[in-house]
Amino acid sequence: MTTLTQTPSTPATTSLSEERHYAGFWTAAWRRFRRNKLALFGMVYVTLILLVAIFAPYITKYKVEQIFPQDALQGPSAAHFFGSDYLGRDIFTRMVYGARPMLIVGFFTQIFGIIIGTTLGIMAGYLGGVVDWVVTRLVDLFSALPWYLIVLYLVMVLSPSLQNIIIALSITSWVGSCRLVRGLSMSIREQEYIEAAQALGIPGWRVVLFHVLPQATPLLIWAFAAGIPGAVFAEASLSFLGMGIRPPNPSWGQMLAEGGSYFSYWPHMLFFPSAFIILSVLAFQGLADGLRQAVAVNVNV
Amino acid sequence: MISYIIRRLLGIAVTIIFLSLGTFALSRTVPGGPWMKNAEIPMSDKEVAAFKEKYGLDKPFFVQYGIWFWNAIRLDFGRPFTAPELTVTQLIFKQLPYSITIGGLAACLAIFIGVILGMIGAARSNSTLDNVIVSYSVVVGTIPSFVLGFLLAYFLAAKLHWLPAGGWGGPRNWVLPVIAYGIPYTGGVALWTRQCLLEAMTSDYVRTAYAKGVKERMVMAKHVLRNALIPMITSFLPMFPGMMTGSIFIERVFGLPGLGQYFVQSSSNRDYPLVLGITMFWAILIALTYLLTDILYGVIDPRVRLTEKRS
Numbered sequence: 001m002t003t004l005t006q007t008p009s010t011p012a013t014t015s016l017s018e019e020r021h022y023a024g025f026w027t028a029a030w031r032r033f034r035r036n037k038l039a040l041f042g043m044v045y046v047t048l049i050l051l052v053a054i055f056a057p058y059i060t061k062y063k064v065e066q067i068f069p070q071d072a073l074q075g076p077s078a079a080h081f082f083g084s085d086y087l088g089r090d091i092f093t094r095m096v097y098g099a100r101p102m103l104i105v106g107f108f109t110q111i112f113g114i115i116i117g118t119t120l121g122i123m124a125g126y127l128g129g130v131v132d133w134v135v136t137r138l139v140d141l142f143s144a145l146p147w148y149l150i151v152l153y154l155v156m157v158l159s160p161s162l163q164n165i166i167i168a169l170s171i172t173s174w175v176g177s178c179r180l181v182r183g184l185s186m187s188i189r190e191q192e193y194i195e196a197a198q199a200l201g202i203p204g205w206r207v208v209l210f211h212v213l214p215q216a217t218p219l220l221i222w223a224f225a226a227g228i229p230g231a232v233f234a235e236a237s238l239s240f241l242g243m244g245i246r247p248p249n250p251s252w253g254q255m256l257a258e259g260g261s262y263f264s265y266w267p268h269m270l271f272f273p274s275a276f277i278i279l280s281v282l283a284f285q286g287l288a289d290g291l292r293q294a295v296a297v298n299v300n301v
Numbered sequence: 302m303i304s305y306i307i308r309r310l311l312g313i314a315v316t317i318i319f320l321s322l323g324t325f326a327l328s329r330t331v332p333g334g335p336w337m338k339n340a341e342i343p344m345s346d347k348e349v350a351a352f353k354e355k356y357g358l359d360k361p362f363f364v365q366y367g368i369w370f371w372n373a374i375r376l377d378f379g380r381p382f383t384a385p386e387l388t389v390t391q392l393i394f395k396q397l398p399y400s401i402t403i404g405g406l407a408a409c410l411a412i413f414i415g416v417i418l419g420m421i422g423a424a425r426s427n428s429t430l431d432n433v434i435v436s437y438s439v440v441v442g443t444i445p446s447f448v449l450g451f452l453l454a455y456f457l458a459a460k461l462h463w464l465p466a467g468g469w470g471g472p473r474n475w476v477l478p479v480i481a482y483g484i485p486y487t488g489g490v491a492l493w494t495r496q497c498l499l500e501a502m503t504s505d506y507v508r509t510a511y512a513k514g515v516k517e518r519m520v521m522a523k524h525v526l527r528n529a530l531i532p533m534i535t536s537f538l539p540m541f542p543g544m545m546t547g548s549i550f551i552e553r554v555f556g557l558p559g560l561g562q563y564f565v566q567s568s569s570n571r572d573y574p575l576v577l578g579i580t581m582f583w584a585i586l587i588a589l590t591y592l593l594t595d596i597l598y599g600v601i602d603p604r605v606r607l608t609e610k611r612s
Binding site: 038137141144145146153154155156157229233256259264270277278281282285286289 | 580587
């Protein structure tokens with residue numbers, strides 16, 4: 001009886017295990033991602049922060065620049081969850097709105113950085129020769145200096161504002177993805193299927209777009225995620241120095257700098273920005289690490 | 302070896318020239334300038350013209366660059382717009398000790414703690430202790446130094462009054478900035494040390510050494526440490542100039558008069574001679590450190606010398 005019932009089910013289980021064995025790239029990636037606790041925390045946190053930033057006006061009942069002079073420099077209370085700052089502005093509200101520049105800078109910097117880096121990297125790796133030489137020198141030039149010197153200089157020249165931070169950080173953030181993509185396309189160039197494509201007379205841009213670029217996708221996903229914590233960090237640092245988001249628009253780094261001048265008597269102005277800057281960098285870092293583990297296996301193959 | 306060093310120095314010179322040309326061009330082509338910053342007392346057109354003439358800003362671009370370059374190779378970067386009583390070079394060397402002290406000590410602290418943690422982690426790999434060290438390293442690496450600086454200043458200085466919260470005096474003033482700046486870097490150092498050691502410990506030559514009966518202490522000293530040291534030195538040495546330049550943020554927290562503060566101030570004042578001077582100074586310092594690292598690499602690893610000669 002048992003043998004009878006088991007016999008027909010055998011092909012089913014093998015097909016199931018086969019299916020598991022040949023699980024699609026994304027299914028396998030998700031399975032690897034799930035195992036990393038920090039990555040899961042990062043994903044949940046980032047989703048929450050995204051929602052908070054998008055629905056900011058529905059989350060807090062005050063406006064960013066709204067001032068309550070009678071409530072100035074008060075600790076956390078029911079009216080002001082995170083307390084109020086030296087002008088009597090609600091810190092919770094400013095934290096909620098301050099998540100916006102952080103996410104915008106993190107996202108757009110990486111998008112632009114990856115577009116520049118991938119274009120230059122593919123050109124250098126696939127074409128080689130003079131193009132490769134020029135791109136390599138550029139990469140050398142940008143990695144010879146610490147990012148904040150270049151970024152501070154650019155922000156100075158362009159004057160501090162949200163889009164200028166994005167421009168300045170994009171100009172420095174392409175180096176990493178350029179290096180990765182250059183190496184990858186150099187190895188892909190030597191593959192048979194590229195030779196075959198070239199022999200078929202497919203134009204160079206088509207080869208790059210449909211045969212080289214898809215190979216780089218997992219790598220780029222990881223490079224995108226891996227660059228975000230750095231960009232979040234950079235935005236906070238620049239705003240902290242007063243070279244970033246300009247008041248009255250709030251930013252966590254700027255709030256931290258303000259809190260810094262009041263911390264000995266009113267520490268709440270310092271703690272909330274501190275805690276959320278650390279949590280955010282950690283969460284984005286965890287997310288990136290998880291993605292690397294999820295995606296890297298196929299990169300090496 | 303000498304021809305290699307000369308070749309590298311030429312490469313550095315080319316990079317620095319391009320960098321200077323780029324930064325110089327940006328500073329001159331963008332509209333606005335130091336005279337625009339002072340919005341409360343705007344300069345008249347005549348004053349602006351006089352200012353431009355005084356600093357040679359009215360000349361054509363390449364003439365300006367030529368003059369700047371000719372002076373710069375003799376270490377004369379002109380005088381800052383905002384503090385004309387000193388030359389840029391004098392100012393850099395006057396403020397440099399602050400950045401070197403804080404950055405250098407913080408790098409030492411980070412490397413010291415990080416290497417110890419990394420060695421413990423590698424020796425007891427995959428134990429609970431190792432997991433704790435790895436988790437610590439990941440978390441601590443994400444804390445911005447200025448955030449940690451404020452938190453330390455609040456707890457240790459404002460609450461407990463153990464140490465001064467800022468200013469510049471004796472070594473007591475250095476403690477908090479150095480800790481706040483060094484600790485976030487311990488994570489990266491520990492992870493890298495651990496990885497280098499583990500890689501060396503699982504390599505074939507270590508297994509061979511054990512197989513032919515070499516004592517564990519000898520294996521560790523002769524094979525593991527010596528091989529792991531190569532990647533460690535190449536990544537730890539550049540930390541010194543890197544952390545000396547990066548002290549901008551920690552200097553702001555503790556109100557230290559280092560070079561970074563001057564860079565930020567001169568940036569917001571559009572004080573081009575000072576910014577260009579500081580940028581060039583750091584760039585040369587960093588490039589020379591990389592060169593030193595590569596030379597040391599050759600000294601520690603004989604294989605590098607061989608391949609270098611052959612190519």
